[in-house]
Amino acid sequence: MTNAASPEVLARVTGLVKRFGKTAPPALDRVSASIFGGKITGLVGPDGAGKTTLMRLLAGLLLPEEGAIEVLGHDLKRSPTAVQALIGYMPQRFGLYEDLTVAENLDLYAELRGLPRARRAEVYAELLHFTDLGRFTTRLAGQLSGGMKQKLGLACALLQTPRLLLLDEPSVGVDPVSRRELWRMVQALTGQGIGVVWSTAYLDEAEKCDEVHLLNEGKLLFSGKPAELAERVAGRVFLLDGVGGRRRSTLAQILAAPELLDGVVQGSALRLVYRASQDGGGTPTPPPAAGPSARLRPVAPRLEDGFIDLLGGALRTGSALADSLHPLPAQSHPVIEAIGLTKRFGDFTAAEDMRFSIPRGEIFGLLGPNGAGKSTTFKMLCGLLKPSAGEGRVAGFDLLHAGPQARGRLGYMAQKFSLYGDLSARQNLEFFAGVYGLGGGERRARVEEMIAIFDLAAVADQTAKLLPLGFKQRLALACAVMHRPEALFLDEPTSGVDPLTRREFWGHINGLVEMGVTILVTTHFMDEAEYCDRIALIYRGRRIAMGSPEELKRRVAAAERPDPTLEDAFIGLIEASDAERGAA
């Protein structure tokens, strides 16, 4: 059956429709796709695109309303158990029993999957070696790090060597180092002919897949090799250098140009995608607004550029939010300051001697693996956690002694949608206005202003939890900025969000920064890190590097990697820190 020219089809779905609830739009809308053996197939798309639904359908956990699913020669609707014996499935959060040890988890899944007892020792040895978990067999799964849990989840799915391996967002909550390691492991599996389905919201991760199925709002937008999608915009992608300190205002101005499809901040430069032009090719002249020293240089297109092209280009909205503000006066002292912030939990030092100061109008990023201490530092700086030593200051107020004043000057937007889901959009705004002490006419005026700025009028009276993701995001930002804070704290604000919503969000943020608002963002999402003016890289509770994205990239540039990405820099710096530690 298998030959080199046409790889074996392991699974095929045709005309799948899946609905949850009669009135809701379908979670999957007439999706047809094939999964091949020996390849990594990416199910790619933002949150709510239908990735998990498709994954669960393939694992026989859901039944479709319409369409057919054939997996490994079986009709999945009729014989789910026969298929489940042949596949491996790792759900989100890995499906591990946290109160069982590593060995007990393996035992359980070995028995459930019917691994012959005689083969157990051999298979365990192989998997424990493969995942490097041999030292931790007696540790409770709940006490493993995110990356180790992910590997154990993978090992449990691999116990009875599956022919098809389904991994649902395996890289969520896992730092780039562990993510890269997992990727290498999965690639080794495809060498044995196993077909792997890997769902992800990260487009840079999708780029490395052999095949991708790109989903958006339940519809399949593209199926094929990632390079083919990127190819759509070949010759139209450029990096605009030489705009230095004005890159945010420049971007806002030039995005209005009709020939531009997309533009984002990338470090100190701007990455621009042009619409297909009639004259076809050549490097266009830099937009006049970019100034005399600006230069365009062609760069390789990415999957995300192709995605944006499929979606018809970025929305061209300036930030009405920024327009509503008066620029904050320049000031010499920093807006956010960490002065030797330290947090100990018992013997464990979660953050040690954090020092940085963020001047007005800067975007500062805290970057680091899970558990490195970035959230701890972040929480100390917004007054949610009391430091063991050191001091955090916002707008000149000490968080420990003048907490209320300091907190009144900052806005906070949590990672996941953290508003009141059962209240309407307007009620959420009114509540937060009240919390921030706005009263009477001012409160009403500010709520109406936010509704106008964020274009929430159409949904103002709808229940917040039922809003589409993009609106939720806007509402969360509106609630965080309605009291006009000097400093805005963002915790992974756009992870899992589609590229258009992400651009819109950062458009607002860029606008705020232009008006003098200071931004502190924690993330391990490289696209978000690129928006930062400076980044502090945090690892094992310590700051191991600090600088602009360009400076960090330069530090890991080498002959074999002259143009490293920010992720390369992240991993390189962490590995260097590990090596230093090992040597010491």
Place this chain on the structure above:
Amino acid sequence: MSAGGGRRLIALMRKESAQMLRDPSTFLIALALPLVLLFLFGYGVSLDATSVRIGLAQESTAPPAASLAASFLASPFFRVTTGHDRRELEPELVGGRIKALIVIPDVFAERIARPGGIPEIQLITDGAEPNTASLVRNYVQGVLANWQRQQPGAVAPAITVETRFWFNPELKSRNFLVPGTIAIVMTLIGTLLTALVIAREWERGTMEALLATPVSAFEILAGKLIPYFLLGLASMAVATALAVWLFGVPLRGSFFALTVLTAAFLCPALGQGLLISAVAKNQFVASQIALLAGFMPAFLLSGFIFEIDSMPPAIRAISAVLPARYFIASLQSVFLAGDLWGPMLQDIGILLLLGAVFLGLAMRATRKRL
């Protein structure tokens, strides 16, 4: 079930037991909670009316009045506050510091002295606590009857009633509350704990991983049922030991009958827990439903505290489908009367029937789909 099915079931049960042993909340519900409940109902709650505080207004100082007053003072059922005018004691009754007020009026002795005269005393009770009020009334009548018999020239009444309380001769409420508490504990383990542990699997995403393996819905349910069934029996043994040795509740029936009864009761209790968790897939909702649909009715409507016969017909109809009702009735028999297999087998039959219904519904609700 295939050979692979047996292996899978054993693996699931082993996993469940390991989790049980490690999870402190299991022990809290299965062992600490029974202890607390037994102590509460064994020591704290008493439905017996002994030493009820009453007031006695002795407005007459004549000898018959004094001797009647002495009878009240001597009664073990009352703690008496005495006075010479009802007006002194009325505020005490209004303030709830006494539950009843007995007035021996100043004309009392005169009426007795008059030939054919019928003496009168007044009893004022606190109608806000009807149970206590009627108890006090009965006790007062008892004291009065006793006193009259001792009066010189008293005529023996035509009929006297000799009262015996079978099964619980000292009328200790502890003797029927403690067996009832065992039923409440079994409801907690069977329904609340089971509903919680399955809802937790949904919440943590482990159920999704289980369902994607070749395991069947039956194996998943049986893998939960059997360990918690055994835990329930173990907890029953602990509670019984406490009841007998610590609280001195008699166990007149056999331990075997007790075990059979508990096993029969655990079927509907576990079935209800499984059904709840199949419907509510998060721990908060599951615990709320389990408390409302399992614990509260077992507590209030099963005859544990309030007698079923005095409930309105609609509530009695609800209590007819409560497993705890049949369990409590038979448990009280085993503890206080002995192995009455006739009525017990009937209760066991109903429990098994209810169990089959709940388990059947749970099986239907737990399909192998998300």
